[in-house]
Amino acid sequence: MKRLSADVVVIGGGATGAGVVRDVAMRGWSAILVDKADLGQGTTGRYHGLLHSGGRYVVSDPHSATECALENAIITRIQPQCVEQTGGLFIVGPDDDPEYSDRFLIGARATGVPCEEISPAEALRREPRINPRLQRAFAVQDGAVDGWQMVWGAARSAMEYGAQVLTYHRVTDVLVRDAKVVGVVATDEKRGEQVQIDCSFVLNAGGPWAGQIATMAGCEQVEVVPGRGIMIAMNHRLVNSVVNRCIHPADGDILVPVHTVSIIGTTDVRADDPDRLPIPREEVQQMLDAGEVLVPGFRESRAVHAWSGARPLFKDPRVSATDTRHMTRGMSILRHDVRDGIGGIISIIGGKLTTYRLMAEKMVDAMADQLGETRPCRTADEVIDPPGSSTYHVTHRLEEREGDRLDDQIICECELMNRGMLTELMAEQPTANFDDLRRQLRLGMGPCQGGFCSMRATGIAVQEKMVDVERASELMRLFLKNRWIGLWPILHGDQVRQTALDNWIFHGTFDLEALPESQEVAL
Amino acid sequence: MTDDLNHARDELMRASLDHCVKCTICETQCPVARVTPLFPGPKFVGPQAERFRHGESVDESLDYCSGCGICTHVCPQGVKIAELNIMAKAVMKADQPPPVMKGLRDQVISRTTVMGKAMTPVAPVANAALGIGLLRKAVEKVVGVASGAPMPTARTETLRAWLRRRPAPPAATREPIVFFHGCAGGYFEVETSKRTIEVLEHLGFQVLVPKQGCCGLAQQSNGLFENARTSVLDLCDALRSVGKELTIVSSSGSCTGMLKHEAHHILGVDDPRLLDVGARIRETSEFLLELFESGEVLPEFRRVEATIPYHQPCQVKAQGMGMPALTLMEMVPGVRVVESGQPCCGIAGTYGLKEEKYDIAQAVGKPVFEMVKATNPDLATCDTETCRWQIEKGSGVRTVHPIELLHFALGLSDDLPL
Numbered sequence: 016m017k018r019l020s021a022d023v024v025v026i027g028g029g030a031t032g033a034g035v036v037r038d039v040a041m042r043g044w045s046a047i048l049v050d051k052a053d054l055g056q057g058t059t060g061r062y063h064g065l066l067h068s069g070g071r072y073v074v075s076d077p078h079s080a081t082e083c084a085l086e087n088a089i090i091t092r093i094q095p096q097c098v099e100q101t102g103g104l105f106i107v108g109p110d111d112d113p114e115y116s117d118r119f120l121i122g123a124r125a126t127g128v129p130c131e132e133i134s135p136a137e138a139l140r141r142e143p144r145i146n147p148r149l150q151r152a153f154a155v156q157d158g159a160v161d162g163w164q165m166v167w168g169a170a171r172s173a174m175e176y177g178a179q180v181l182t183y184h185r186v187t188d189v190l191v192r193d194a195k196v197v198g199v200v201a202t203d204e205k206r207g208e209q210v211q212i213d214c215s216f217v218l219n220a221g222g223p224w225a226g227q228i229a230t231m232a233g234c235e236q237v238e239v240v241p242g243r244g245i246m247i248a249m250n251h252r253l254v255n256s257v258v259n260r261c262i263h264p265a266d267g268d269i270l271v272p273v274h275t276v277s278i279i280g281t282t283d284v285r286a287d288d289p290d291r292l293p294i295p296r297e298e299v300q301q302m303l304d305a306g307e308v309l310v311p312g313f314r315e316s317r318a319v320h321a322w323s324g325a326r327p328l329f330k331d332p333r334v335s336a337t338d339t340r341h342m343t344r345g346m347s348i349l350r351h352d353v354r355d356g357i358g359g360i361i362s363i364i365g366g367k368l369t370t371y372r373l374m375a376e377k378m379v380d381a382m383a384d385q386l387g388e389t390r391p392c393r394t395a396d397e398v399i400d401p402p403g404s405s406t407y408h409v410t411h412r413l414e415e416r417e418g419d420r421l422d423d424q425i426i427c428e429c430e431l432m433n434r435g436m437l438t439e440l441m442a443e444q445p446t447a448n449f450d451d452l453r454r455q456l457r458l459g460m461g462p463c464q465g466g467f468c469s470m471r472a473t474g475i476a477v478q479e480k481m482v483d484v485e486r487a488s489e490l491m492r493l494f495l496k497n498r499w500i501g502l503w504p505i506l507h508g509d510q511v512r513q514t515a516l517d518n519w520i521f522h523g524t525f526d527l528e529a530l531p532e533s534q535e536v537a538l
Numbered sequence: 539m540t541d542d543l544n545h546a547r548d549e550l551m552r553a554s555l556d557h558c559v560k561c562t563i564c565e566t567q568c569p570v571a572r573v574t575p576l577f578p579g580p581k582f583v584g585p586q587a588e589r590f591r592h593g594e595s596v597d598e599s600l601d602y603c604s605g606c607g608i609c610t611h612v613c614p615q616g617v618k619i620a621e622l623n624i625m626a627k628a629v630m631k632a633d634q635p636p637p638v639m640k641g642l643r644d645q646v647i648s649r650t651t652v653m654g655k656a657m658t659p660v661a662p663v664a665n666a667a668l669g670i671g672l673l674r675k676a677v678e679k680v681v682g683v684a685s686g687a688p689m690p691t692a693r694t695e696t697l698r699a700w701l702r703r704r705p706a707p708p709a710a711t712r713e714p715i716v717f718f719h720g721c722a723g724g725y726f727e728v729e730t731s732k733r734t735i736e737v738l739e740h741l742g743f744q745v746l747v748p749k750q751g752c753c754g755l756a757q758q759s760n761g762l763f764e765n766a767r768t769s770v771l772d773l774c775d776a777l778r779s780v781g782k783e784l785t786i787v788s789s790s791g792s793c794t795g796m797l798k799h800e801a802h803h804i805l806g807v808d809d810p811r812l813l814d815v816g817a818r819i820r821e822t823s824e825f826l827l828e829l830f831e832s833g834e835v836l837p838e839f840r841r842v843e844a845t846i847p848y849h850q851p852c853q854v855k856a857q858g859m860g861m862p863a864l865t866l867m868e869m870v871p872g873v874r875v876v877e878s879g880q881p882c883c884g885i886a887g888t889y890g891l892k893e894e895k896y897d898i899a900q901a902v903g904k905p906v907f908e909m910v911k912a913t914n915p916d917l918a919t920c921d922t923e924t925c926r927w928q929i930e931k932g933s934g935v936r937t938v939h940p941i942e943l944l945h946f947a948l949g950l951s952d953d954l955p956l
Contacts, residue, residue: 249749250556251589256779318557413587420578428560428586463560513559
């Protein structure tokens, strides 16, 4: 068995884990992050794309609101390239209770969430497609954030501080000796080998899987309730700022412009298994109806993809275990030495992507405290993105393409990803599958959903000698299969025509099923 | 940003991009993309790039779109590609005004009426000046009108002057109709207008020609939306002034398209005056073919033994009415029409006049020029003024409106090389 060692093993490569490994490494401990799949493949990648202003929580969860407002500013400063400062609106719809909006305004002042009431006419000037029958409107500092860019940014920063990041390493055991964690055993899924990492501390940032990890260390009854929610990406930006309904947080009340799409969400239903998250058709209909309230005509616009994510909610005995909507969005840090008598392990549960850095800070503070050390956190002060970076804007890729259009081949037409971007990342991450590349490059995330770009990417992977023909075929099949998961639940209107064309290309012309097969399961 | 451009940015026309399935048919048919890599193609700058547009314009290459509209015409999914591109161009012009002289140029070449009014009184001088290579080179350098680009020939008599001077037409036997001559038809292509009127009168119609201005198409395609909007509504008033329910006929192919659909779709004009005119207007060949096929009027054509090359302009194709001119000309005994099979002649209104687009426009037009030369070195036909100038200049073959062939076949004239 392969042996590695580090002071700290961070389990979970979502935003929280990436933030934690960065923080640990910056404070001078040696660290290894492991995740059973790719970075940001769990909850971090299956969310709304919203960088909260805090507005959503000013009434229901004032503490979270203040945290969001502060962290929003910090993230925008340290990771500008992941953030689009779209601004946001809270609108009181024609049938919404206006009483809530008074409480909203009071709550915003009390929590320090910047908020300004604007006239309905001004709101319509800013966002001409929103419901013209709105009663009131408030402008806030919501933004859009690319969760994958954010996670990779934090992970790369950690690596610069000497940390190792091991993706596709599934933890199978947490080793405990004399009531103290001494190591972690994982399976390297891509190479099929066992790895043991000796360590003196484990930081469990497993999100909805955190309970399973804690159990491996003998810490029982860490009940994480996966609160499943679906989101649907619409083909283009129906709005250019985040549009929220000014009501007590409910289903389908947020529309976020992220990159080239706008995302409607979400629902909140207790899930039993975070690895099995369905996208029920009735919830799709519910989202489309909710979209109509925000933007009349919403149903006629094109849905391109749907997904389901699981919020890791910590079961609070005060609320019913099925009422996930009202479980706390705040974070819970579990010191297992105190709680379970097992030293060297801390779990973090809950929280929000917007506050990922703060969660990491608190978790690492708790570890330092347990170790009796004082090493200050510097993650809010040091900028991750290259010096002089500015915030992202939707026009960026079009602008960049204008510069290289005569020199570089376009591979993903919908999302304007060129050949250079693809081959560069393939060379850096040679074991990556196309979904791994997709999360970082947006390959196949536009309206054609891989119909045209996946075969180009496959051809290039073979041409560049990254993979052999068998693996290339498997990778393409895997990619299309995964796209299909998010396609079939929303198949109506324009996306049906696209899917029919893609199907004719892959089956009718390309005979995908008859391509060479690999003996191994592609990962 | 003006309300006009807000329309351009936010109107649901943008929503038609949702229909794109990336099939690439538009890119295979785009006459510009096939001759130059400088233009990224209609699918790229249309439904794809539009998803990335918000606020500032960052993709100047979209300016290479000639606005010919072939992409919209061939799209099997109903994406308003050309319309999206023209709107984006207008937004770009507002965001980043072109250099002073190019801006001035775009203002001048999009005002055919002004050019006509200025040139007619001094026609021989104007024509001589346009023929002086050195002078044209200087104009190219200073304002960016290509020295080799086709320019209209100034006439010594405007259509209105002819209408005043000519003897009274024969008594009408059919209902009155309105003739829309377009700016070029009023000042430069006066012969086309005269012969259209004479053919219509020969068939028994009373032809009313109200005083009229420009339709605004050239302003629109140069991104000058506010001017275009004013022009088109003034024109509607003029055409409506002589009768409320009359058919309007025009031999100006592209201007007819402006009134039929472009002003509504691109400028977003929802004015009932435009919708009324748009519903009543017919392109001349469209009108005549309908009339002849109804059997109501059976013209007596003389036999003309000729093979005639015909190019249907992009903006006439965009009207989605098939090729009535082709069918119509072949109704003349002995006439065989050879269609160009090309999407565009390159000029696309004022595109091919511009110094930075001239070579592209010539390359686009080359297959049309070759086909014309190979088919009949003496005479070609085409429905739109600027396209005729382009084809004539590129091929050296005299190019006339199809109505002139009918005029000849009806025995009303004898001066075509047939």
